[in-house]
Amino acid sequence: MHTPSLTEDQGISRIERLCIERGLKMTGQRRLIARVLSESSDHPDVEELYRRAIARDDRISIATVYRTVRLLEEKGILERRDFGGGRARYDQADRGHHYHLIDVDTGKVIEFADERLEALLGRIAGDLGFRLEDTRLELFGRRQPEAPAPVRPRGKPQRQE
Amino acid sequence: MHTPSLTEDQGISRIERLCIERGLKMTGQRRLIARVLSESSDHPDVEELYRRAIARDDRISIATVYRTVRLLEEKGILERRDFGGGRARYDQADRGHHYHLIDVDTGKVIEFADERLEALLGRIAGDLGFRLEDTRLELFGRRQPEAPAPVRPRGKPQRQE
DNA sequence: ATACTTGCAAAAGCTTTGCATTTTT
DNA sequence: AAAAATGCAAAGCTTTTGCAAGTAT
Numbered sequence: 001m002h003t004p005s006l007t008e009d010q011g012i013s014r015i016e017r018l019c020i021e022r023g024l025k026m027t028g029q030r031r032l033i034a035r036v037l038s039e040s041s042d043h044p045d046v047e048e049l050y051r052r053a054i055a056r057d058d059r060i061s062i063a064t065v066y067r068t069v070r071l072l073e074e075k076g077i078l079e080r081r082d083f084g085g086g087r088a089r090y091d092q093a094d095r096g097h098h099y100h101l102i103d104v105d106t107g108k109v110i111e112f113a114d115e116r117l118e119a120l121l122g123r124i125a126g127d128l129g130f131r132l133e134d135t136r137l138e139l140f141g142r143r144q145p146e147a148p149a150p151v152r153p154r155g156k157p158q159r160q161e
Numbered sequence: 162m163h164t165p166s167l168t169e170d171q172g173i174s175r176i177e178r179l180c181i182e183r184g185l186k187m188t189g190q191r192r193l194i195a196r197v198l199s200e201s202s203d204h205p206d207v208e209e210l211y212r213r214a215i216a217r218d219d220r221i222s223i224a225t226v227y228r229t230v231r232l233l234e235e236k237g238i239l240e241r242r243d244f245g246g247g248r249a250r251y252d253q254a255d256r257g258h259h260y261h262l263i264d265v266d267t268g269k270v271i272e273f274a275d276e277r278l279e280a281l282l283g284r285i286a287g288d289l290g291f292r293l294e295d296t297r298l299e300l301f302g303r304r305q306p307e308a309p310a311p312v313r314p315r316g317k318p319q320r321q322e
Numbered sequence: 323a324t325a326c327t328t329g330c331a332a333a334a335g336c337t338t339t340g341c342a343t344t345t346t347t
Numbered sequence: 348a349a350a351a352a353t354g355c356a357a358a359g360c361t362t363t364t365g366c367a368a369g370t371a372t
Contacts, residue, residue: 070338
């Protein structure tokens with residue numbers, strides 16, 4: 001077994017494929033970030049992405065992570081989120097509409113989707129005379145201690161951070 | 162008619178009253194900010210509050226505006242919002258629950274309240290095993306040009322910026 | 323008199339950018 | 348070869364803070 005390097009590829013990650021589809025010039029750094037993102041199922045901030053990247057190969061600077069993440073956002077591959085705490089966090093864009101509930105005690109992020117919610121928001125905007133372009137929604141909650149046999153959520157929760 | 166000064170009061174503003182109730186030490190600067198806030202029905206950022214304040218009396222610094230606004234937030238008199246654009250904006254806390262729809266073309270902010278929405282969000286959180294502590298919701302929309310005789314909104318819109 | 327508030331300028335924290343150099347296409 | 352990406356350090360922005368001086372209770 002040998003150490004994978006920056007320029008050598010070992011299969012194309014999901015996000016790298018998206019980058020190629022959109023015609024991005026693929027450098028070793030971008031491949032590395034694409035791989036790190038593809039393997040992340042949470043919502044890392046730039047600092048964290050940078051940490052995960054240099055753990056694999058340190059020929060990358062944090063400026064490049066910032067630039068790449070912004071580029072991927074512009075290309076619709078990533079979505080920028082704000083969960084509080086002052087830094088932007090990133091989420092893969094193509095996992096279907098979902099929202100986030102942040103556990104205020106632990107900081108954990110729970111994703112959920114909900115069609116009733118989606119429909120209601122669209123209707124509200126429409127009633128005000130607007131076509132909904134974007135929704136920013138974060139719920140902050142505290143785990144219910146007295147949970148009376150936790151009901152199965154209807155909103156198909158997707159993944160936890 | 163004469164020029165009102167920093168230390169002289171001309172009636173107590175709504176927000177000043179709240180400050181006093183919560184036992185804040187009332188300086189001329191705080192009275193000034195309280196008055197500016199009381200007379201604002203939009204969602205100013207700190208820079209804008211500072212501008213409005215010095216227009217009345219310039220014996221105040223922006224550091225004090227930052228400190229005061231933070232204090233008022235801690236005391237539950239103001240709520241901090243993020244409508245994009247990188248700076249925090251402030252909203253009086255006691256006007257009942259409402260949400261915001263931002264016109265992406267003009268930046269105008271429309272407030273609305275909606276009980277169905279409120280109920281649904283609470284239910285969603287509950288289904289996930291959480292008690293809802295706080296909601297951050299902003300809708301971004303574009304005015305519908307082909308508005309077929311604008312329907313009266315149901316969600317009792319409150320005020321416009 | 324004591325504890326708190328203010329101003330100023332400096333510092334912090336996140337993010338962007340200018341420029342010379344390297345890399346991709 | 349031309350166009351674009353990278354690294355580094357510097358700069359940008361909003362917001363916070365240390366400290367000496369001033370003010371409210």
